[in-house]
Amino acid sequence: MTASIEHDSARIHFEHLFREAIACRLCPRLSKKCAVIGSNNGPLGASVMFIAEAPGRYGADRSRVPLHGDVTGRNFEWLLASAGLSRDRVYVTNAVLCNPCDPRGRNSPPTRTEIHNCSVYLRRQLDLVSPGIIVTLGTVALVAIGLLYGLRASLSTHHRKLVQLSDGRILIPLFHPSQRVMNTRRSRSEQLEDFQYVKL
Numbered sequence: 458m459t460a461s462i463e464h465d466s467a468r469i470h471f472e473h474l475f476r477e478a479i480a481c482r483l484c485p486r487l488s489k490k491c492a493v494i495g496s497n498n499g500p501l502g503a504s505v506m507f508i509a510e511a512p513g514r515y516g517a518d519r520s521r522v523p524l525h526g527d528v529t530g531r532n533f534e535w536l537l538a539s540a541g542l543s544r545d546r547v548y549v550t551n552a553v554l555c556n557p558c559d560p561r562g563r564n565s566p567p568t569r570t571e572i573h574n575c576s577v578y579l580r581r582q583l584d585l586v587s588p589g590i591i592v593t594l595g596t597v598a599l600v601a602i603g604l605l606y607g608l609r610a611s612l613s614t615h616h617r618k619l620v621q622l623s624d625g626r627i628l629i630p631l632f633h634p635s636q637r638v639m640n641t642r643r644s645r646s647e648q649l650e651d652f653q654y655v656k657l
């Protein structure tokens with residue numbers, strides 16, 4: 458099979474995947490939300506995949522671009538650009554594809570069940586994009602990867618470590634680029650060091 462036929466096949470499978478995800482209503486609390494997935498995630502075949510938590514209500518839930526449109530998205534894009542990484546050469550997604558919100562519509566953390574439900578789509582994205590390096594941003598993404606690989610990892614012990622996964626990929630756990638995390642746990646300059654580390 459030639460590389461171009463393989464790429465066309467991956468693209469077709471990806472279109473099926475995002476149609477299924479957009480129609481998915483598996484998580485009752487998120488049934489009025491629509492999964493953020495599509496060509497805006499980045500190129501199939503990207504060597505690096507960033508996985509964050511979930512679309513934010515003022516960010517990806519509106520812009521339909523993962524990690525884009527709110528303060529977190531601006532932080533992420535600044536970190537990427539400052540580290541010399543280009544958004545059009547990496548694949549960006551979330552552990553949970555729909556915006557988790559409380560009854561008043563505010564962002565809230567995804568539940569373990571929602572992370573588990575959506576891990577099916579994460580697995581399929583990994584299979585189609587086939588990155589050599591997976592960068593998790595925050596605890597939720599690390600939990601999701603842990604579910605897929607049977608891995609018990611935490612940011613406190615695995616932050617910025619190169620973790621060899623069972624399929625040969627390398628996992629690099631980093632902190633989430635939200636303003637709250639950058640104000641309290643990992644400063645802007647420390648986050649920049651982390652992103653520069655990914656590029657090396």
Ligand code: SF4
Pocket residue numbers: 478479481482483484487488492553554555571574575578
């Ligand atoms: S979060 Fe994932 S599993 Fe849950 S409804 Fe959305 S697409 Fe489906």
